[in-house]
Amino acid sequence: MPRQVVIALVLNDQRDVLVIERTKPVADQVLLKWAFPGGGLEGDETPDAGVIREVLEETGYAIKNPKHLSTRRHLNDDVDLHYYEAELEHGQQADISSIEEVGQVRWIKLDSLDKIFTPDLINWLKSDPAVADLLGLN
Secondary structure, eight states, X not given: OOEEEEEEEEBOTTOEEEEEEESSOSTTSOOOSEEOXXXXXXXXXXXXXXXXXXHHHXXXXXXXXXXXXXXXXXXXXXXXXXXXXXEEEEEEEOOOTTOTTEEEEEEEEGGGHHHHSXXXXXXXXXXXXXXXXXXXXX
């Protein structure tokens, strides 16, 4: 069975998107310097619960009302990627200084995604209609 991974697309009121700077590769993956918050499901965790947990753990932000956008098989691995749109529960950020896998948490303008993501990742995001629409990549 493929590994199940959730990815959160969290936009604030200014339509900036939440991204993290990873300091360590995820599993056996090549390190993506910047990424949307997310990660693998734990035990019998549902994708909705997993995306809420991952965003809180990696960014310090609580989210609510996760909405499933799409599920896609990763191109190079036996991984199902579940993309979610989510709302901030509130604007307060909890301390994440003890999280070693995250260097920085940032809100960036949607039109700046191509400045932090590789062209291959931008093309991957564009190829998913629901994700591309939310991020303004179409």
